[in-house]
Amino acid sequence: MKILVSVKRVIDYNVKVRVKPDNTAVDLTNVKMSMNPFCEIAVEEAVRLKEKGLASEVVVVSVGAKSCQETLRTALALGADRAIQVDAEDGLDSLSVAKLLAKVAQNEAADLIILGKQSIDSDNNQTGQMVAALLDYPQATFASEVVIESGEAQVTREIDGGLQTLLVTLPAVVTTDLRLNEPRFASLPNIMKAKRKPLDVTTPAELGVDVGSNVTVLSVAAPAERSGGVKVASVAELVDKLKNEAKVVS
Amino acid sequence: MSVLILAEHDNKSLKPATLNTVTAALDIHSDVHVLVVGADCQAVADAACNIAGVSKVLVADNAVYEHQLAENVSKLIVEVAGEYSHILAPATTTGKNTLPRVAALLDVAQLSDVIKVEAPDTFVRPIYAGNAIATVKSNDAVKVITVRTTGFDAASSEGGNAVSEPLAHVIESNKSRFVKEQVAQSDRPELTSASVIVSGGRGMGSGENFALLDGVADKLGAAIGASRAAVDAGFVPNDLQVGQTGKTVAPDLYIAIGISGAIQHLAGMKDAKVIVAINKDEEAPIFNVADYGLVADLFDAVPELETSL
Ligand SMILES: Cc1cc2nc3c(=O)[nH]c(=O)nc-3n(C[C@H](O)[C@H](O)[C@H](O)COP(=O)(O)OP(=O)(O)OC[C@H]3O[C@@H](n4cnc5c(N)ncnc54)[C@H](O)[C@@H]3O)c2cc1C
């Protein structure tokens, strides 16, 4: 079984996000960037499947400008075998990314495609579902457990009401939720080894995919600030305020 | 130009998230239709017909659709999509699972978590865990949108008189099968539509201690929520998680107990009308958004709160 994992380079989840003064975008200059946390979980899951002898190869792919090679190297250090950068401008919309990923998945004849459920920058939560639709593959999104058995994946999904388990035939698309696993840290020797693992670069044109979007961003603004309120000295004062000032408790 | 909404339901009852989505749809256009896909779901279809502002309800009622698998539902929506300028679903796990598939099949973009309709082609949505608000314009022929329910009031569930129309064509994928479901049972209000929420974090210390919140929640008729740390630690199940990657809530009152206030948590609850924080660390960031902050040990404060309510 060959696994394709897609990883995205995003602002580090600990960074305090600032909107540019001209309200066109979020300011990314000199900001720490990292692998999207859900993608780390995707890489970890694939590497574990390989370690269990269930996968023969783990290929990681990222769509973006040259800097996403850093993210691919991180994935290689975590145990992926080979990397592909689809060289394109950062910030393509999900449909374009999905078309590129679907094409790579076809070229690679991947049996399992693992993506994060959501990028923490765009908060889209859609690319995996789109890849599945484009390839007419089944999908198991928001996975908290993946069991591979005789050509099928049994996946437990985190849904609003609780947990749901699906059985999907391979090839399939899985997107990861936070509790699927706890990603390892890359060891220094593995970081060194990763430098020598193959990293190929391709382009949307080589993949025969037209990228573009009918969606334009008109503005990006800072949210309305919530003004911190008051500190109360006791439970009695709190209850009094809730009843008589905020009037949310009767 | 008409708007189609994918109804949120469990085959027995229509979920309130559908009502908020109807309001969003009416902000786009006055002709709003609802699609109910399920099994033995006539009660849901009837409820959809009663929603004020809905003019037509399409009903695909078949055993195949019992679990609303995305592979089937997305193709069904694409079959009826021709008539519609907009296709909406609430941004629930079902909506998020299905609508991107619909968009890809239609070769259009999908807009997630819309909180405001500026114009039929222009929408507002939070990005970066709500730390930035984007206004986006779509020139796609069909706009496929998930709606963050906290951004819109609920339409009235009464007063409508929509015609209902069965969809006979059945689509069944043999690539995906339902195995089982563990749905949390609770007598409390649903988290996403509750008007009061009492949430616990890592500070609760254990699953047993979460029982402390029950007394307060009982008195307030509240739902119970949690931070991811509390879920990760196994104190409570995942469906209680509030935040960027959990549920988004906007109750009248949100009481955060033993929760530090990480941005990922705030993303899910900072639109609450009134926020209360109880935390023993006076520096905890949750106090920066709390209307009322109480610096105290929760093991003292929570029992006292219960008795004084
Ligand atoms: C990609 C990603 C997505 C995430 N999504 C979410 C999400 O959707 N929702 C979410 O909540 N988190 C999310 N997180 C996690 C988030 O970053 C924080 O780790 C988490 O919210 C912390 O939970 P907490 O406040 O309960 O725990 P902590 O940060 O550990 O805070 C515990 C608090 O309890 C207080 N406390 C301890 N004991 C007592 C006591 N006896 N009395 C009173 N106070 C006490 C402490 O002072 C402390 O402030 C996400 C993280 C990542 C990386």
Ligand SMILES: Nc1ncnc2c1ncn2[C@@H]1O[C@H](COP(=O)(O)O)[C@@H](O)[C@H]1O
């Ligand atoms: N530019 C990209 N390159 C590689 N993978 C991506 C890219 N954008 C999104 N993805 C994948 O799709 C997942 C969901 O992203 P999104 O739909 O943008 O929220 C991410 O966790 C990645 O696995």
